[in-house]
Amino acid sequence: MSQVVRKYFIDFEKEEAWLNEMSAKGLALVEYSWARYVFEESAKGEYIYRLELLEKDPKEESDYLQFMEETGAERVPAGAPAKAKRTLINQRWVIFRRKASEGPFQIYSDTDSKIKHYQRIHNVYLSLALLELIIGSFNIMLMMLNTSSNIYKINLIVGVPVIILGLFFVWLSLPVRRKIIRLKNEKLIRE
Amino acid sequence: MALSSNNEYGALTEGVYYILLSLLTPMHGYGIMQNVKLLSHQRVELGAGTLYGALSTLVERGWIELLAGGEDSRKKEYQITELGKSIVRSEMTRLDELLTNGRKLLGGEA
Incomplete structure (x- = not known):
């Protein structure tokens, strides 16, 4: 019997932790879409879940996914096409799971590769922030240059929310940035 | 995995x-993961993402090479090069x- 849970996460590590908590309770994720998770009953703690932001060209991506399969990990949902949609922001988040009986499951096991993964996430947020801030300021500028005409009020109506959205992405990037700094400091003293 | x-x-x-x-x-990816675990008495568990990145960097550096596998072999096999050995x-x-130096200065046969 499947169970649907509607929930939304900003922090992928919290999402991952939640999926593993659900798995520990005997609910294994089998399918997901925007803020919607479908679970199926399974043995308690049968699977370990991991999330990854992929940034590879399609050829390399299929190479990588095959590599993951070889190591006993499977994509959720099973047999998903190479480009699984997960968020509006980007389409390359993937969820993997592996049977806990095969031992601890981690995608990144050393500091360098963890930093790289966080940096990918950070870059996505920053590019989105930059894009929104540029579009937003452009709208505000247009409005200020054309104070005489009422039609340019539309630029204000468009510009302000877009700028707010841009700031939102900056805000999202901050915790990721802190994690990168923490790992880099760690790397100064140990591998 | 960045290398110096x-x-x-x-x-x-x-x-x-x-x-x-x-x-x-010569080994393929999964074999490497298993072997590293064995060599280190279960201490070092390479993540698949980390291993994948390391393998491509090492091939780029010429420390390891990709073996030409059979047409039907989907798994890639790698092998160390002379440069890699050195x-x-x-x-x-x-x-x-x-x-x-550790033994000399701190003493003890760790």
């Missing part, structure tokens, strides 16, 4: 060190120095 840009003296990560040692025998040897010299 200094091939001669930079320390290898323990993952890379064990990957190179494993590849004295890298491992200089790493062993470096580790040896660390151990020798």
Whole structure:
């Protein structure tokens, strides 16, 4: 019997932790879409879940996914096409799971590769922030240059929310940035 | 997995060190993961993402090479190169120095 849970996460590590908590309770994720998770009953703690932001060209991506399969990990949902949609922001988040009986499951096991993964996430947020801030300021500028005409009020109506959205992405990037700094400091003293 | 840009003296990560040692025998990715775990008595568990990144970097550097597999073989097999072997040897010299100095100064046969 499947169970649907509607929930939304900003922090992928919290999402991952939640999926593993659900798995520990005997609910294994089998399918997901925007803020919607479908679970199926399974043995308690049968699977370990991991999330990854992929940034590879399609050829390399299929190479990588095959590599993951070889190591006993499977994509959720099973047999998903190479480009699984997960968020509006980007389409390359993937969820993997592996049977806990095969031992601890981690995608990144050393500091360098963890930093790289966080940096990918950070870059996505920053590019989105930059894009929104540029579009937003452009709208505000247009409005200020054309104070005489009422039609340019539309630029204000468009510009302000877009700028707010841009700031939102900056805000999202901050915790990721802190994690990168923490790992880099760690790397100064140990591998 | 970033490697130091200094091939001669930079320390290898323990993952890379064990990957190179494993590849004295040709192996595919999953085999490497298992072998590294075995060599390190379950201590080093390479993540698949980390291993994948390390393998492409090592091939780029010419420390390991991709073996031409059969047409139907989907799994890629890798093997260490002569350059790779010399890298491992200089790493062993470096580790040896660390151990020798540790034993000399701190004492004890750790």
